[in-house]
């Protein structure tokens with residue numbers, strides 16, 4: 001039977017230490033439930049006593065079906081008993097099922113950061129773990145800076161972890177806190193340490209400062225560790241933690257371990273990854289291993305023609321096993337095979353040879369003008385479906401005008417505003433709307449939507465989530481015209497479906513209009529409005 005690896009997710013604690021990430025209590029509850037749903041063993045919810053969000057979360061924590069909810073904290077302060085430590089009290093009094101206590105394991109840190117005797121640090125670890133174990137039944141020790149500490153003073157680092165083990169710690173988690181250790185060092189050190197603490201009590205917590213947090217975690221498993229800590233999408237302090245979205249499938253599919261996650265739940269990984277980005281209101285990383293939109297995207301003509309024969313030619317695993325999907329990109333790297341595969345993917349009935357050739361030519365023409373469809377799949381789908389005569393004309397723009405205003409108010413405050421006036425023809429009727437916005441594209445979007453929403457109420461459920469501009473320089477061979485602006489807009493509906501559209505023009509607002517027009521058209525078409 002395959003060895004069991006215990007998964008410990010720290011998205012809600014170390015992940016909350018990511019710059020720019022700020023979870024609400026509702027976010028924390030939803031994420032904890034989603035982690036529980038796929039079968040994670042431990043969900044670290046945060047640090048009771050550290051901030052009001054974590055206090056509220058632990059006051060009414062979600063009821064998890066299988067996962068243990070873990071409260072994080074640090075060992076007692078020097079010169080106090082664990083029982084009288086104000087930092088430990090909220091942890092043991094919380095509704096968590098287990099505690100994870102961080103304590104120093106590097107003598108340099110004890111000297112410089114804590115400025116205490118080495119023996120007192122060891123006593124702080126022993127007392128805190130014993131107290132946590134007695135009060136909560138399960139306590140674990142995050143041995144901070146363990147690898148740096150072991151390299152500097154192995155006797156002291158081992159003294160810290162054996163003190164925790166003897167005090168009853170279920171897990172001794174070896175932390176590569178500064179993220180600078182190399183995989184071969186991690187594997188060797190974990191092997192050496194497992195002579196002192198059995199591997200089925202050892203865990204790994206790796207940071208990504210050399211882009212090797214996942215490799216280091218897998219190296220620790222090879223060395224004998226049986227608990228792995230990580231975060232969804234690799235969130236975490238500085239460069240992040242080991243990415244659970246890569247760790248889980250690699251442990252299961254490549255290394256054959258039992259992680260407690262069933263193959264059915266493994267298929268929920270892509271959704272979990274995107275759900276986190278949705279909560280954080282940020283665009284998912286398309287290039288993320290296993291779960292990214294491009295993880296199984298094929299662009300080069302050679303790749304696509306081979307993938308059409310057998311996907312194994314350019315895929316290391318089947319996309320469906322992690323809930324992802326194959327994606328054929330259409331671009332000027334494309335040949336006929338890309339186009340046919342993409343049309344098939346979209347469920348478009350195979351057109352005749354003439355139409356295929358026309359579509360391919362028109363794609364290449366568009367790309368010559370500066371369009372790129374590999375990041376704007378919705379615009380590509382519209383282009384293809386329009387060529388097949390499937391997309392109605394929902395509206396026609398008669399004109400728009402946008403004005404920007406930058407001025408000082410009577411109170412001496414700087415005011416920047418934009419105003420857009422739009423006239424569109426919807427179902428033979430001319431509609432004119434004027435709207436203000438916090439920028440010209442926002443004003444244009446609001447005015448357009450106001451003009452269309454009466455006839456197409458579904459558009460009120462859509463919003464813009466990302467906007468990217470790129471100035472495309474004139475072609476070096478002189479065949480093009482002046483520089484053009486390419487705008488890519490990502491939109492979402494109330495259910496969280498996202499789609500990207502592209503517009504190109506010499507004028508940034510005009511390019512934005514084209515991308516917006518495609519965004520509305522795509523939503524109306526997809527919703528079945530005819």
Ligand SMILES: CC(=O)SCCNC(=O)CCNC(=O)[C@H](O)C(C)(C)COP(=O)(O)OP(=O)(O)OC[C@H]1O[C@@H](n2cnc3c(N)ncnc32)[C@H](O)[C@@H]1OP(=O)(O)O
Pocket residue numbers: 014017047049050051074075076077078102103104113114124144177237
């Ligand atoms: C490696 C990691 O990622 S560990 C997790 C780090 N995460 C966080 O720090 C986020 C949450 N932290 C916080 O909100 C705050 O730091 C708190 C509430 C925990 C503590 O706040 P404060 O009491 O104001 O202390 P502050 O943050 O300024 O400094 C940390 C103190 O803990 C001490 N300390 C650090 N590690 C330990 C430890 N393992 N055991 C005991 N004391 C420790 C430091 O020496 C310092 O003591 P000092 O106040 O006497 O100088």
Ligand SMILES: CC(=O)C(=O)O
Pocket residue numbers: 014102142143144145175176177178205207
């Ligand atoms: C505990 C922890 O987050 C670290 O050592 O990195």
